Amino acid sequence: MKTLKFLFALWKANLQAAMEFRAAFITQIIFMIVNNGVYFIFWVLYFDKFGNVRGWTVNDMMLLFGIAATAWGASAYFFGNFTTLGEIIANGRLDYYLSLPKPILLHVLASKSIGSGMGDILYGVASFAISGYFTWDGFLRFFLGVTAGVCIFISFLTIIQSLSFWIGNTVALSQVALSAVLTFSLYPSALFNTTTKFILLTILPAALVGNVPAEFVRSFSWTSLLQITAGAVVFLVFAMIIFRSGLRRYESGSAIQVEV
Amino acid sequence: MKSIFQFDNIMTSIEVTRLFKTFQTKRKSAGLAASARALFKPKYSTVEAVRGISFRMEEGELLGFIGPNGAGKSTTIKMLTGILHPSAGEANVLGFTPWKDRQKLAFHIGTVFGQRPQLWYHLPAIDTFMLFGKIYELDEAETQKRVDFLAEAFEIRDLLETPVRKLSLGQRMRCEVAASLLHRPKLLLLDEPSIGLDVVAKQHIRDAIRRMNQEEGVGVLLTSHDAGDLEALCKRVIIVNHGQIVYEDKVSNLKRKHLTSKLVEVRYAEEVPAGFHIDGVDVLKVGRYGVKLRFDTNKTAVDSVMSHLSEVGDLVDITISDPPLEDVIAKIYKEAAPA
Structure with a gap:
């Protein structure tokens, strides 16, 4: 309960900071919605020409895109430092968080909000709503799938970027990992063979933030539920263990740091 | 709950024994060829930032911890707050081992790093104060009461609603120190709080710190390379250089023995x-x-x-x-x- 109160206080502060530059905040949201819309037009044109791809229709793509965009947007909006954690570690900027009495990883991740993430959330929910798969119990499954997706996105990038404790700068590595997981999460699983599917469920968990939750929303199955919850828990625990063991090696630094 | 611990009937807030901290630093000669060599065969050297420091600080004491740049002051403070793990040695701060009990200890200490602002840059200071209230698990009424008191003590009432980015350095530092005292810490660790400040701003900060020490009994461990901070605030001084304590005595004795x-x-x-x-x-x-x-x-x-x-x-x-x-x-x- 205390942790939740703390999280809400951080999110409130993030929103207040964003509101200091209202025009920029609203512009980011609008542009992200437009950006996603333009990207999806290519899928619409593709399916218009080919009808379906191994059973996947444009409605399935809307659902997939809706889940992945919402999960990505929620990660960016509520845990915005998940893309910059490596830089924070390498530049010795964890001091601020370490001097305050709260769980360090949660505090770092939730201390930044990427405004465009709200655009992804709005677009993702709308995409799900018009996908033709919307039902109220489907919405609950959508929420669960997105929550698991958020856990996997932030855990996966935390694992990659925690390597900064050992190898220094991981900016390039995390950008490649981020791009890979995001790209593969937006393609239908029907395109991939068994080996690739296995990789996308484990080392590069793109399927766990896209295809598996999409299947789960389409129709409830215990296998899908187990895959997304186990995936989320395993990645989350692994991320916490790696970050925690790396923290012992943290070297701080003398760079000037500003909390925005 | 553990609190101040006791040695020889003296209430001690910090006890440090043979504390060491070494860092591995990558070394590379100038030029592209050296960069390429370092890629495959990196060379490292060991830097001993803190070399066997031992000292004790009493409850409510004003202790100066001074030394030139690179002497090991900040590294020591960071170990005492739990930010860094030492390479060897022991430390006990208010009954806690900082690097093992970081979260528990943080409820009882306040920290200010002159080069690391904790106030949110784009928000008015009052918003960070309220956020800190939540972080330190104070209720809203308690936070507001404390903010009122600190606003008066640090003369920052008119500054609280201005975005931090628009405050002068001196005004911001007053807000920084006030924020670090929001949760009534027993010990304040100040790392270069007066860095970059003009004479008037330094005086403001020093007066407010002295007042908090007198009224609330807050112990202050202050690192600085400004001897003025030491003269104005501290009763006792530890001088460090090259990671070791080179002098430890009362400020009055320092003056008597060395100001001859x-x-x-x-x-x-x-x-x-x-x-x-x-x-x-x-x-x-x-x-x-x-x-x-x-x-x-x-x-x-x-x-x-x-x-x-x-x-x-x-x-x-x-x-x-x-x-x-x-x-x-x-x-x-x-x-x-x-x-």
Whole structure:
């Protein structure tokens, strides 16, 4: 309960900071919605020409895109430092968080909000709503799938970027990992063979933030539920263990740091 | 709950024993070829930032921890707050081992890093104060009451609703120190709080810290390379250099033992006679109507110098001063420097 109160206080502060530059905040949201819309037009044109791809229709793509965009947007909006954690570690900027009495990883991740993430959330929910798969119990499954997706996105990038404790700068590595997981999460699983599917469920968990939750929303199955919850828990625990063991090696630094 | 712990009937808030911290630093010669070599065969050297520091700080004490850049001051403070893990040694802060009980300890200490602002840059300070209230698990009414008190103590009431980015450095630092006291810590660790501040801003900060020490009994461990902070605030001083303690005593003793030379400036009603000279005294400057002297009180008696000066002519004005404490500290650094 205390942790939740703390999280809400951080999110409130993030929103207040964003509101200091209202025009920029609203512009980011609008542009992200437009950006996603333009990207999806290519899928619409593709399916218009080919009808379906191994059973996947444009409605399935809307659902997939809706889940992945919402999960990505929620990660960016509520845990915005998940893309910059490596830089924070390498530049010795964890001091601020370490001097305050709260769980360090949660505090770092939730201390930044990427405004465009709200655009992804709005677009993702709308995409799900018009996908033709919307039902109220489907919405609950959508929420669960997105929550698991958020856990996997932030855990996966935390694992990659925690390597900064050992190898220094991981900016390039995390950008490649981020791009890979995001790209593969937006393609239908029907395109991939068994080996690739296995990789996308484990080392590069793109399927766990896209295809598996999409299947789960389409129709409830215990296998899908187990895959997304186990995936989320395993990645989350692994991320916490790696970050925690790396923290012992943290070297701080003398760079000037500003909390925005 | 553990709190202040006790040694020999003295309430101790910090006890540090043989604390070491070493860092591995990558080394590389200049140039592209060296960069390529370092890619495949990196070379590392070990830097000993803190080398066996031991000290004790009493509850409510004002302790100065000073030294030149790179002396190990900030590294020590970071180990005492749990930010860094030491390479060896022990530390006990308010009954906690900082690097093991970081979260619990953070509820009882306040920290200010001069180069690491904790106030949110784009928000008014009041918003960070309220956020800190939640972080330190205070209820809203309690936070508001405390903010009111600190606003008065630090004279920041008019600044609280201005975005931090629009405050001057001095105003921001006052808000920073006030924020660090929101949760009524027993101990305040200040790392270079006056860095970059002008004389007036430094005075404001020092007055407020002294007041909090007197009214709330907050112990203050202050690192600085500004001897003015030390003179204005601290009762005791630890001087570190090259990761080791080179001096530890009361500030008054430091002055008594090391401020033995006096600077004297005299002004006469008539011209100073040619060949002005006093045995055992360095004549720094002789003007038409005045002289400037320096002497060591251990070698030359003050009485004797004064009577010589009055024999020369009618005195119009006389100023006797100590050399700046910074000079004394610099001398201690030099004496302690490895050959």
